[in-house]
Amino acid sequence: MMMNLQQILAKASSQLKLNNIKSFKLDSELLLAKTLDVSREEVLLNLNKKISQSDIKKYNYYLNLRNQYKPMAHIFKYKFFWKYKFFVNKDVLIPRPETELIIEQILKILPKKSKKNILEIGTGSGCIAISLIRERPNCRIVAIDKSLKAIKVAKKNAEIHQVGKKVNFLNIDVDKYFGNKYDIIVSNPPYIKKSDLLSLDKDVKFYEPKIALSGGFSGLETFFKIIKKCNKLLKNNGMLFLEIGEKQGKELRKNLKLNGFNQIKIYKDLSGKDRCLVSTKNH
Numbered sequence: 001m002m003m004n005l006q007q008i009l010a011k012a013s014s015q016l017k018l019n020n021i022k023s024f025k026l027d028s029e030l031l032l033a034k035t036l037d038v039s040r041e042e043v044l045l046n047l048n049k050k051i052s053q054s055d056i057k058k059y060n061y062y063l064n065l066r067n068q069y070k071p072m073a074h075i076f077k078y079k080f081f082w083k084y085k086f087f088v089n090k091d092v093l094i095p096r097p098e099t100e101l102i103i104e105q106i107l108k109i110l111p112k113k114s115k116k117n118i119l120e121i122g123t124g125s126g127c128i129a130i131s132l133i134r135e136r137p138n139c140r141i142v143a144i145d146k147s148l149k150a151i152k153v154a155k156k157n158a159e160i161h162q163v164g165k166k167v168n169f170l171n172i173d174v175d176k177y178f179g180n181k182y183d184i185i186v187s188n189p190p191y192i193k194k195s196d197l198l199s200l201d202k203d204v205k206f207y208e209p210k211i212a213l214s215g216g217f218s219g220l221e222t223f224f225k226i227i228k229k230c231n232k233l234l235k236n237n238g239m240l241f242l243e244i245g246e247k248q249g250k251e252l253r254k255n256l257k258l259n260g261f262n263q264i265k266i267y268k269d270l271s272g273k274d275r276c277l278v279s280t281k282n283h
C-alpha cells in the first residue's frame with residue numbers, strides 16, 4: 001500500500017525524536033520538502049498526497065544523514081543569517097541567530113552612508129562582514145581568519161553576494177596581523193571552554209570545526225589575544241564589538257579596562273543571556 005505524506009512524516013519524525021533530535025518535527029517536514037522539491041507549506045497542505053517509491057528512497061537518504069546528527073544547514077548547504085543566505089560546509093561555524101545582535105548594534109551607530117574602516121577577526125563563513133557591507137556599502141572591511149578553508153568559504157559567499165571587491169578577506173592569525181588603524185573591530189571568536197566541548201550537542205561536536213569553537217582552557221584565550229591586539233589596531237575612540245558567552249562578561253570587562261577600554265556595555269540576546277559586548281577605546 002502506498003503511503004501518504006502524513007504517514008511518512010509521522011514515521012520520520014518519530015525516528016528523529018528517538019534519536020533525541022530536538023527539532024524532530026520541523027526537520028522531518030523540511031527534509032520532505034527538500035525531497036519533493038516543494039516548500040514546507042506545500043507539504044503541509046497536501047498531507048493526503050501519495051509518495052512514490054523513488055521519493056521514499058531519497059527521503060530516507062536525507063533522514064539517515066540527520067539521524068547521524070548532520071546539521072540541517074549541512075544537508076541544505078546553506079543557512080540564513082540577518083537578511084541573507086550563506087553557503088556553509090564543515091569548514092565554518094554555522095551562523096547563529098544570536099550573532100545577529102552584533103549586526104544590530106553596529107548598524108545602530110553607523111549611519112547609512114557611513115564610510116568607516118572595519119576589521120572583522122575570525123570571519124568564518126563571512127556572514128558578519130558580508131551582512132555589514134550589504135547594509136553599509138560605503139564602508140571598507142577587512143576580514144581575517146586563521147583557517148584557510150574558512151577564508152575560501154567566505155570568499156565564495158562574497159562572490160554569491162557580489163561584494164568580492166568590497167571586502168578584503170585575508171588568511172592570517174590575529175596575532176600576526178599588523179594592519180591599519182580601524183574605526184570598528186568586530187569579532188565572534190571561539191569562546192567555549194575546553195572542558196565544555198565534550199558536552200556540546202552531537203550536531204555541533206561531530207560536524208563543526210574545533211577551531212571555530214574552542215576558546216582554550218578558560219574559554220577566554222582568543223578574546224585576550226584580540227583585546228590586546230585591538231589596543232593597537234583601533235583608532236582612539238574606536239569601538240570594539242564582541243560576541244561573548246553568557247558567563248564571560250565580568251572577566252572581559254576586567255581585561256578590557258586593563259587594556260585602555262572603557263564605556264563597556266553588554267547586551268542580552270533574545271533568550272535573555274549576555275551576548276554582545278560593546279566597548280570604546282579612549283586613552
Ligand SMILES: C[S@@+](CC[C@H](N)C(=O)[O-])C[C@H]1O[C@@H](n2cnc3c(N)ncnc32)[C@H](O)[C@@H]1O
Pocket residue numbers: 092093094095096099121122123124125126127128144145146147150172173174175188189190191211212213222225
Ligand atoms: C565562532 S567562529 C565565527 C565565524 C563567523 N564570524 C560567525 O560569526 O558565524 C570563529 C572563527 O574565528 C577563527 N579564528 C580562531 N582563532 C583565530 C585567530 N587566532 N586568528 C584569526 N581567526 C581565528 C576560526 O577559524 C573561526 O572561523
